[in-house]
Amino acid sequence: GESVGLHLPTLSVQEGDNSIINCAYSNSASDYFIWYKQESGKGPQFIIDIRSNMDKRQGQRVTVLLNKTVKHLSLQIAATQPGDSAVYFCAENPQTGANNLFFGTGTRLTVIP
């Protein structure tokens, strides 16, 4: 079956540094990937998405990289701020035309002031 996992469950970075959060997926047929941020006591918040026909997509201070060869997804956060402290999830859509998502268990990012 599909699995969406993360290499590290926790990540601590200094304020102002860049953060990289990684995610592995197993279903090569997945065509859509999404990153979510979840702050304590809140629901997941959409950050950025990327289709399988792209390698890179940039947003405001965030970049998502997709390496289909090794089935790897990463989220890069530039100039990390204390407000970036949260749990970050990756999710994959394994079936074209259906909107179900499979979620990773999350990485907790802690920003050290």
Place this chain on the structure above:
Amino acid sequence: DVKVTQSSRYLVKRTGEKVFLECVQDMDHENMFWYRQDPGLGLRLIYFSYDVKMKEKGDIPEGYSVSREKKERFSLILESASTNQTSMYLCASSYTRPVQYFGPGTRLTVT
């Protein structure tokens, strides 16, 4: 902005009670989802719906049922609450893109 609201942020119920969790979205989304979130287990799909009066089982439907009588509203029902249903419950909705938009969550405690 997409808005997904859930009827309660915190809920405490007794074992055996019938529990209703309500979710409303204001963006005319076709698809709605109910998840539970537990430490170390991530988000697990309970039920989802692609249209009014339509429902599909997710990965862990046992002990739950759902109702979708109107497009904007998707209800999760615990027929007889048990302590192992203590969890954070998250509702989400989506349209044509697979991106799901989540509500704030309901933290349910069953004693």
